[in-house]
Amino acid sequence: MGVTVHTRVNGQPIEREIEARQLLVYFLRDELGLTGTHVGCDTSQCGACTVWLDGRAVKSCTVLAAQVDEHEVTTVEGLAETVPEAQRIEGLHPVQAGFWEKHGLQCGFCTPGMMMTAAELLANSERLSQQEIREALEGNICRCTGYQDIVDAVAFAAEKMGVSVERDVTASI
Amino acid sequence: MIPAAFDYYRAKSIQEAFFAKQQAGADAKWIAGGHSLLPMMKLRLATPPALIDINEIDGLSGIRLQADGLVIGALTHHAEIAHSEEVVRTWPLLAQAAGLIGDRQVRNRGTIGGNLAHADPASDLPAVALALEATLVAEGPSGRREIPASEFFVGPMTTALSDDELLTQVRFPVPSGKVGSFYCKYPHPASGYAVVGVAAVAQLGPDGKFQAVRVGVTGVGMWAYRAETTEKELVGKLPTQENIASAAQHAVDETDVSQDLFASEQYRTHLAALYTVKALQAAVQAIQ
Secondary structure, eight states: OEEEEEEEETTEEEEEEEETTOBHHHIIIIITOOTTSOOSSSSSSSOTTEEEETTEEEEGGGSBGGGGTTSEEEOGGGSGGGSOGGGOBTTBOHHHHHHHHTTOOSSOSSHHHHHHHHHHHHHTOSEEEHHHHHHHTTTOOOSSSOSHHHHHHHHHHHHHTTOEEEOOGGGGO | OOOOOOEEEEOSSHHHHHHHHHHHOTTOEEESSOTTHHHHHHTTSOOOSEEEEOTTOTTSOOEEEETTEEEEETTOBHHHHHHOHHHHHHOHHHHHHHHTSSOHHHHHHOBHHHHHHHTOTTOSHHHHHHHTTOEEEEEETTEEEEEEHHHHEEETTEESOOTTOEEEEEEEOOOOSEEEEEEEEEEOTTTOOEEEEEEEEEEEOTTSSEEEEEEEEESSSSSOEEOHHHHHHHTTSOOOHHHHHHHHTTTTTTSOOOOOSSOOHHHHHHHHHHHHHHHHHHHHHTOO
16 A cells, blocks of 8 residues: 655655555665665664654554654764754764764774764753763664763763763673 | 555644544544654654654643642653753652653653653653642543542553543642652663653651652553652652661552563562662652
């Protein structure tokens, strides 16, 4: 069954005729060519497919493309544009700059999803502990880094975005 | 993984949803956040011929504290419940349980109505709905019906809702007297679902003894249940460690304990007693 979808992806209006069963992640990758959003586990565990739906981080392998009709989607390709230009670092979102600066990735497969979750956390927080950063990233799995550099990357971005981060003793465990 | 093909209807009102359901037939499913249904469809464990999307129906989302209780619309996301001041103030265990579901992204998309209507044997909220004696409000073409939580969960992934009924809101009674509540679970390390989850509500009388005790348990059997023997054993007793531990030995009396690759029957039985003690003790401590 065909379904018409009118949506905005990274600010661009999009209209497509799609199959009802098409998942959002395949719509983004195959229909729109936005391959920054990755397919990891495909079972809503790993978080590699995380995008924003109306500003909230969701797993796009578990959302139908038909369900984003009249809603707004943001992918990693549009992440930098979610912060004012003055906050960008060489054109990057502070979270992207943080992953660069703090070596928050090795193979990079989980990185887009990690960044989309982290950026949503920062967009909705005034202050955070390192423990809260870890808890927020619970739904994103990384098989390379051991997570500490990722937490450091998010803390780096938090500072650039005016979100204060308390150091706590459990952070290095 | 791609779900089997289905027809898709986007309902803008409850009337439209009922009409679509009538057209699509009894096997059609409602879809809200889709975080219970879509994973099953991707694994082809569920192959509904049609989905009726209720996300765009106005008035099914939101949290209101009213005289007759804390009313939560079926489309309210877990994240909103976990962070709601009204919920934290009225029933902290509901906010706790909602905040322990899945992970941040899942809580942003999953809904309370979808969670309860799906009735997964290891889902968190059924235990809470039972312990709080919630009322589930359903609407169908023939009208509105209120179903007590105690009559709602009737089998594995099976509820008292009929095929054409839609769960529209959940109402939690407001506590009165010296009441404390707590939810805790032992999560499966990969899925986050409860291997054992226990929701406890404790009320103490002026003599310091248990006046009322309610314990909802999930993950242990094929559907969530009230640990009534444990509850009855505690009423009229002091909330001592010994009394609670002794009553918690009956935590699985009302169910057939499941076993799977992760937890044997014996291990689940052990965890059920342990988490019943934890939840009850914390509920007593939470009494102000």
